[in-house]
Amino acid sequence: MTGHQQTLTPFLWRAENVFPEKEIVARTHEGMKRYTYDEYGDRVRKLANALENAGVEEGDRIGTICWNTDRHFETYFSVPNIGAQLHTINPLLPDGHIQHIVSDAQNKVIFVDPSLAEKLDSAYEEDSFSSVEQFVVMGSEVPDLSIEPVTDYESFIGDESTDYEFPELSEDQPAGMCYTSGTTGMPKGVEYTQQMLWSHTMATMVPQALGIDDSDVLMPVVPMFHVNAWGMPFSATAAGAKQVYPGPSPDPEDIARLIEEEEVTLTAGVPTVWLGLLEYMEDNEVDLSSLERVIIGGSAAPKALIEQFDELGVEVVHAWGMTEMSPIGTVANLKSDLEDAPKEQQFNVKAKQGLIVPGLEFKVVDDDGNEVPWNGEDFGELYVRGPWVTQSYFERPEANEEDFEGSWLKTGDIVTVDEDGYIEIVDRAGDVIKSGGEWISSQELENAIMAHDDVTEAAVIGVPHERWSERPVAMVVTPDEVDNDALTEELKEMLLEEYPKWWLPDGFKYIDEIPKTATGKFSKKDLREMYEGQEDEL
Amino acid sequence: MTGHQQTLTPFLWRAENVFPEKEIVARTHEGMKRYTYDEYGDRVRKLANALENAGVEEGDRIGTICWNTDRHFETYFSVPNIGAQLHTINPLLPDGHIQHIVSDAQNKVIFVDPSLAEKLDSAYEEDSFSSVEQFVVMGSEVPDLSIEPVTDYESFIGDESTDYEFPELSEDQPAGMCYTSGTTGMPKGVEYTQQMLWSHTMATMVPQALGIDDSDVLMPVVPMFHVNAWGMPFSATAAGAKQVYPGPSPDPEDIARLIEEEEVTLTAGVPTVWLGLLEYMEDNEVDLSSLERVIIGGSAAPKALIEQFDELGVEVVHAWGMTEMSPIGTVANLKSDLEDAPKEQQFNVKAKQGLIVPGLEFKVVDDDGNEVPWNGEDFGELYVRGPWVTQSYFERPEANEEDFEGSWLKTGDIVTVDEDGYIEIVDRAGDVIKSGGEWISSQELENAIMAHDDVTEAAVIGVPHERWSERPVAMVVTPDEVDNDALTEELKEMLLEEYPKWWLPDGFKYIDEIPKTATGKFSKKDLREMYEGQEDEL
């Protein structure tokens, strides 16, 4: 009685056949590349044959250490469609993490961008990489490297046939894999089944998620090693949309030029990328007229960013997600009754992490295990579940014990939910500061401090305190010329306008840089480690 | 590693909690009813308790013989959410068919509209209905009937609690059931698993299907006993959209009034309904300004209808589906490169059955089992597969042998596919006329003949012929005053402008009415039976 298995193959088939002329464009180390879904499909099948000839079988894990390019995108359908598992690896991770991840995932083949080959070479270490039978450099030549056996992509797929009959896979077949960012500890492996990727792809297309259509020109700036560029390559293919890949380390100029030249309508990335673009636009003329929407996630989208884009006629779509969720969980779309609300109110809503996407469920649980009311004030940990939310980690029994409760994933994010159902992240569970039995939101304090013109970045951590058990301390980065003592007074005054006195950080420490994770998030773990034992100085 | 099961409960949960104030409005025999998702959820859980107390268990089949009302909609979530199976029954079927269906499906409880209770009474027959333990009339009183035991809906759910913890179901749990229309033979049972309904719901929301959002006000005119009103009640709930149910036998005036008063933006039904509305509008002022789109399916949407709606500022969304497909398979949305095409070209595209919905696959196979090229000319039978397409019939092993090939459903529809991927249905497999080894499309001839102002309806069937093996004959319905012989000459001339001579029907027979099925489709089976042995006269 049941229907056919939920797999990725129909998305490729549809794009190739119904939208054969739609383009895939990429900025690569060889210059701009441009081809159609029609040709894309042929290259996907060539690669499938090459993988099979290289001995890849159903269930094998294939690693990629690559930027957002056409060739990387080819692995996105080739690998899962033959029943293997696409494991995207973050090249910005420390060598030790990469070694851990590769040896954990037992990758059989690893694809690597020429610009990242040196990084791989440096991370390479025989034991951790012992499972790897073939390295493939994403180009038409092989740079001088110590890793082996190594070949280049074009030679790898060169003679292969464009015919390949993809097997009818089970929807439970693992199709993808990605490690969490390691913000709170060692990265944890998350596997994606065909069904999870299928569900996420369908869900992202619905209007209350991202509403992707064939009229969109989609450019994922978020790296393809961050949870499959938030699933965009799959969604765009399913919708038959034109795709633009910004290639190795795109800078604001590259991004601006691609938006202009390819008439991008929809793009996606972390806040830093967009702050960079807007800064670049202060001195450079950029035509954003084609751009309709920017999806921002990974960290909170600052309200100022939402407002600035609005002035440029671009809608910010703020989304929240996790590696564990394939990744999209909430999107801050306006409910229909907010469509005519004053802009200010709309910005406030859009600065929240948003409404749960159709198909998922959540609950917010306080320390005693009770669900908190939806009043925009009460905090609790966010639990989620749904078809594209994992129910376990890869070979991490302890984490499976801790981070799941039945079918629920405990996100580790502390949130409020308002009367309209909009979720707002106020902290990470480990970052919450508990002072005299009351919670203080480190993220709220950070956002408030960063709103000051003389503050470049700020992070707030909790330090042990005899009487209050914990007290907040702010770490602040400023431009060179600022008078720190004066600034501290200004910040205190500013905070007192909005927050009770006991929320005021006990100390303001001026530092050169906030330590960051490989995905560019504030690493409070590192901050706390840096200052362990020096609490008195803070 | 996998995600949570795909079931309907999260859709209800989300509507109730994220869109608690959105309305459900119904025209009922008790007058207009109006409540919110918040109240709706409570009544769904009351009904769940009532069903449980009535002895309903996981896997039981619950029948409904009901119009589109609030109470019928309550069964849509109550029954599947407790693990039982919602079996909607077409009250317009002949008594014998209803008996067959009820005894085939072994319904434990049957819900019936007051206005349909007499129909049920007449179809009632002890043997076929022996599984039924409870009849429930959709109201607050019980009419005088011979069926028993019988109660009324409000008494049935009256004292029940609004608390009910829905079980965590498997996505393979059967959740729905519907019989095919019986156009080509006895109706066949199709079961829908939770996963099929979940997939169909997600798919219908995507822009390239129906693009349903919370800003929509959705009125399914297509009856809820026709493949769950094409799944709209589920899609609208998942999107948190306002819903309007037009109640028992709505006439054009009811439909017009509901669109005006409830500011309906999106509605759906078979062509006849809309022809009726437009006819009504010739003599009556109707304000369609809220209406954005009309989904038309079940039979081909005539081009003239698409044009007339366009003049009224309403977009026709032509869709094709089957009971076997939950039901939606293709939607004639314009590709982005057609958005600026001349209207005439757009209408031609919209009159086709459309593009395959993301997530599904199809192929078109000729008599020799080869796939036909996508050139808009070559015919073949349409095969489809996907997560919301069944892979077997309920207890019909012979049909399972005939109508499926591996994971593919053979639709029985004969189609062309054009270069852009738009599918056009040219015939039913059994209705195709093969003359001198060449195919003639009965549906094309019918549409051409019906385009004449003096023709009310026309059907074309094939009759045996010694030399050509088969030849077309047209059955034509006209208004009283028409001169048939003159009309025949005009029709022949008209057809010759577009079609080769050998496509011309050998005979034009003027009859009072084309026999129809319970879903209002031309019953060529009946036509052929009517004229069997009288071929010489045709």
Ligand SMILES: Nc1ncnc2c1ncn2[C@@H]1O[C@H](COP(=O)(O)OP(=O)(O)OP(=O)(O)O)[C@@H](O)[C@H]1O
């Ligand atoms: N829009 C957003 N606003 C605020 N925080 C966000 C947003 N999107 C994502 N996040 C944060 O990112 C987290 C998910 O990130 P990711 O899966 O990349 O790994 P991580 O949680 O940073 O690392 P690890 O789980 O290894 O500690 C979320 O749990 C949330 O804390």
Ligand SMILES: Nc1ncnc2c1ncn2[C@@H]1O[C@H](COP(=O)(O)OP(=O)(O)OP(=O)(O)O)[C@@H](O)[C@H]1O
């Ligand atoms: N937009 C449309 N244009 C033309 N035909 C359509 C359209 N939508 C549906 N149909 C026809 O309706 C059929 C599906 O109808 P349904 O499932 O209600 O039962 P049926 O096929 O009429 O009856 P049975 O299968 O019992 O003979 C399709 O196979 C197709 O022939």
Ligand SMILES: [Mg+2]
């Ligand atoms: Mg995490």
Ligand SMILES: [Mg+2]
């Ligand atoms: Mg049929």
